Amino acid sequence: MFSRPSFISDATVSRAVGTHWLPEVAEIDYLPVGFGAHHWRVAGGGTTLFVTLDQLGPRHTAASLEAAYAGAAALAVAGLDVVCAPLPARSGRFTVDVGAGVLSVTPWWEGRSPTEAEAAEPGHIREVVAALAALHGAVPPDGLRPWAPRVGPEFADELRARTARTWTSGPLAEEARVAIAAREDAIGRWTGRYLDLAEIALSHRDSWVPTHGEPHHANQVVGARGLRLVDWESLALAPRERDYADLLGAGAGDQLGPDPAMVELFALDWRLSEIAEYAGWFAAVHTGTDDDHIALRGLYEELSETPG
Numbered sequence: 001m002f003s004r005p006s007f008i009s010d011a012t013v014s015r016a017v018g019t020h021w022l023p024e025v026a027e028i029d030y031l032p033v034g035f036g037a038h039h040w041r042v043a044g045g046g047t048t049l050f051v052t053l054d055q056l057g058p059r060h061t062a063a064s065l066e067a068a069y070a071g072a073a074a075l076a077v078a079g080l081d082v083v084c085a086p087l088p089a090r091s092g093r094f095t096v097d098v099g100a101g102v103l104s105v106t107p108w109w110e111g112r113s114p115t116e117a118e119a120a121e122p123g124h125i126r127e128v129v130a131a132l133a134a135l136h137g138a139v140p141p142d143g144l145r146p147w148a149p150r151v152g153p154e155f156a157d158e159l160r161a162r163t164a165r166t167w168t169s170g171p172l173a174e175e176a177r178v179a180i181a182a183r184e185d186a187i188g189r190w191t192g193r194y195l196d197l198a199e200i201a202l203s204h205r206d207s208w209v210p211t212h213g214e215p216h217h218a219n220q221v222v223g224a225r226g227l228r229l230v231d232w233e234s235l236a237l238a239p240r241e242r243d244y245a246d247l248l249g250a251g252a253g254d255q256l257g258p259d260p261a262m263v264e265l266f267a268l269d270w271r272l273s274e275i276a277e278y279a280g281w282f283a284a285v286h287t288g289t290d291d292d293h294i295a296l297r298g299l300y301e302e303l304s305e306t307p308g
Contacts (some may be wrong), residue, residue: 002032003289008053008100010040017042017051020089020096021105034218034231035294041108048108049087054233055101058150058277062095062102065233067145069094069104072232074141075210082131084109084221084228106230111223119217120250127227128215128247129255135229136209136240144210147238149198150273156188159279169285172296176282180275183303187275190268197265201239210235211242242266274302 010028018025024045031039036059040051054065069086073094076085086094086104095102118124163181167173180187212219213234221228236242241262248256248263278299286292 001035001038001291002294003291004030004032005038005053005100008038008098012098012100013040013051013053013103014042016096016098016103017049017105018044020091020103021087022047022049035291037231037233042105043108049105050108050230051103051105052231052233053098053101053103054095058280059273060233062097064145065102065104066093066095067143068233068235071141071144071210071235075135075138078138078141080134080138082134082227082229083232084230086232109221109223109228109230111221111228113220114217114222116217119220119246124222125247125250125252125255128220129252131227131229132212132215132240132243132247135212136243138210140210140237144235144237146205146208147201147211147236147242149195150269151191151194151276153191153195155272155276156184156191159187159275160184162279162283167283169283170292171288172286172292173282176278176296176299179300179303180279186303187272190272194265194268194272197261197268200261201265204239205237207239208237209240211238211240213238213242215243216246239265242269245270271302274298278302 010030014025014028022042022044025042026044027042029041031041033039037055038053042049042051054060056062072083073085073088076083084106086106088094089096095104114124159180163177163184167177212229212232213236214231215229219229219231221230239259239262241258244256244258244263245266248258278295281295282299
């Protein structure tokens with residue numbers, strides 16, 4: 001997230017990292033990067049860590065985050081080089097509850113994320129296709145959670161009821177409510193189609209593979225040792241098309257041979273879960289930060305586009 005969190009201090013993060021991972025914390029810096037989690041750079045004793053705070057909510061539970069990060073570490077131990085793996089705490093677990101969410105850490109990886117333009121270059125696409133092929137061909141780690149639909153058949157009706165009354169929770173609340181209410185019929189159609197496709201996917205669970213969930217350019221780091229995927233909180237057993245959205249948008253369909261129905265499923269999976277999350281965001285107290293405005297633009301994007 002770009003805005004520093006108001007609900008947890010750097011000192012609290014530093015103490016937790018010192019207690020569970022790094023005994024000599026000398027410096028901590030908040031990193032205004034990404035969207036969805038909060039990040040810090042923490043260093044001491046010659047070691048630098050990338051620290052992530054995931055909040056619990058619609059996307060994650062404490063158990064699902066622990067399973068995802070433990071699964072990513074297991075994949076790395078098994079030889080999957082593309083994984084920038086989380087480090088275990090002294091307890092052996094990969095997450096630590098700090099009240100405001102759970103912390104996890106990875107080694108500081110020297111490199112940078114490609115721009116959208118760089119990520120669309122043929123050479124880079126080939127690297128990502130190869131990395132995902134290796135991931136999808138890996139033996140699933142023990143305890144890896146299976147994908148499940150993110151919204152149920154009641155979603156559209158619940159959203160309709162929720163947006164029937166004025167929202168007064170912050171400066172962008174009413175604009176968000178009106179935008180959602182204007183698309184209620186479309187949300188209902190999308191939800192019905194999504195659940196039909198989910199039934200098809202669930203009937204073929206024996207063919208599911210380990211998937212990253214969001215292997216877009218912002219979750220890629222390119223360095224001296226090649227391409228690595230970061231942010232493994234969404235790791236799950238699922239149809240391989242779960243990882244293909246950005247690659248298909250870059251014209252890699254011939255290399256991937258995806259099932260069109262599963263491509264549509266995961267386009268809707270993203271769209272509906274984003275709408276659900278943004279509805280919760282703007283119905284809750286907010287103050288109009290940069291993150292709030294980014295979220296509002298994201299909401300409009302999901303409401304206005306026609307699913308593929």
